[in-house]
């Protein structure tokens with residue numbers, strides 16, 4: 001059987017959307033029979049490959065690296081899915097947007113440090129001024145809201161994309177679900 | 178010539194990090210660093226939010242262990258209210274936390290580390306993952322998927338949703354259980370017990386094959402820290418702090434969790450968004466301690482449940498003092514799953530678990546609250562200050578993984594020194610460096626987390642940063 005090349009990525013999120021994917025339990029194995037997971041936090045590939053059919057993106061775009069990465073992913077992906085509220089609306093990460101980047105960093109690394117208080121600046125990516133949803137950076141083909149989207153919704157969406165016929169994934173999830 | 182090896186991103190961990198290994202002019206490893214390169218800002222973004230939102234909000238720090246964040250948060254809020262949480266609610270929190278331990282430890286053991294443990298460190302990297310395990314050892318992989326699912330289903334039965342439910346609240350939990358819920362939680366426990374005992378037997382028999390990893394995966398003296406109950410036994414959601422030294426002697430005991438800041442200081446490394454806590458009296462150089470499953474089994478006087486106690490005794494007889502190799506975290510995780518299953522059985526037979534008195538209600542009465550718990554990965558602190566309306570004005574969080582920051586760096590260095598030489602880099606050697614990180618099961622999504630800084634592979638850099646060689650992608 002021809003395996004569809006699928007990737008999952010994780011930008012500024014909590015991993016809950018990936019965990020919801022694992023919440024398919026044994027059905028993960030049914031999916032695995034039909035797809036090849038070419039890039040994901042769950043496998044050992046270091047480089048986002050060319051020619052990926054479907055990429056599921058968890059999380060908002062919060063750093064210069066997230067932005068760079070999502071552009072490359074878009075270039076190499078046929079069908080890009082915003083998975084979960086953080087990807088769809090920037091959700092939790094966006095809650096920092098009402099403060100300046102400096103204020104947010106200083107709280108953690110200067111005020112709340114016993115010693116050596118300083119904002120890390122070497123070899124760590126720069127925070128964007130605001131955390132923003134994926135579609136503000138690149139075109140997104142499908143949106144699956146939920147915090148996280150329930151496994152049934154993810155399963156339906158994947159079946160839909162793999163079989164090319166609608167199964168109603170959107171009926172069983174909503175923002176904040 | 179000095180060079181740097183970069184592993185980017187570290188895979189099969191919960192979150193994202195990058196490792197730099199520095200080689201001196203002879204090609205020998207002279208330093209190593211773990212960079213955690215995403216920052217989420219929870220300590221600031223909580224500001225201005227009402228205290229009662231905190232359990233739901235802060236559990237979104239981590240989708241793998243949201244329950245324990247909600248409990249730490251609710252405990253801090255209990256103090257802000259100034260209430261004594263009804264006993265049944267304490268037991269219900271304990272019950273749901275056991276389900277979380279099963280689920281979270283199962284992900285770490287089966288989904289993330291088993292590929293290294295069973296397929297081997299040098300196995301084909303495109304198949305060195307859960308699906309590769311399914312191909313070769315389907316029954317073991319299915320055991321892992323099933324065990325995780327039992328944990329998650331229990332959380333759903335208790336709290337209505339598998340990930341980010343809103344059941345644990347300030348003052349207790351928001352709904353009592355009915356008989357149907359209890360039956361639903363009870364019924365898969367025998368199966369969970371069978372799976373964990375089978376896995377423990379298999380793993381103990383395979384320890385011999387991992388002699389090298391045991392010797393070199395962060396195997397060095399350090400202090401260990403965790404919570405214990407009044408009997409000195411394993412405790413996740415109440416209890417007091419205990420610290421021991423590498424010989425097993427108690428350094429501090431019965432420490433009220435509210436006094437955490439007298440014992441733990443946080444330092445900052447300019448190259449990582451992960452802060453590095455240390456034992457304050459000894460300072461940031463000497464004050465390295467470890468937390469997590471093996472640390473907990475090292476500090477306690479027992480688990481407090483019959484089967485886990487037997488396993489604990491066997492675990493403690495591995496060496497003369499505390500188990501010093503972080504490889505043993507894998508082993509300790511299985512023992513803690515066993516403890517969690519036994520504890521759940523016990524709790525479900527307690528009449529209190531059906532009580533309708535599950536929540537104490539009050540207005541905010543105090544300006545400050547501190548909740549300290551044992552997350553699957555170790556000690557977790559939520560500390561809030563609020564104004565007279567109960568709006569958060571300040572927050573400090575010490576996440577479990579952070580506590581291990583110093584030890585993880587030491588561990589990476591030790592493994593790199595043993596398995597790497599500057600002449601040729603093999604992918605399998607570098608996978609061992611990643612595997613020592615996996616043994617700590619760091620939750621970098623908790624601590625902050627990132628996707629590889631640049632999407633790349635394994636690079637060898639010269640002193641000015643030029644790429645000398647690349648290995649291993651695709």
Ligand code: SF4
Nearest residue numbers: 013014016084086147
């Ligand atoms: S949408 Fe919710 S579950 Fe998904 S990454 Fe964001 S906070 Fe986590």
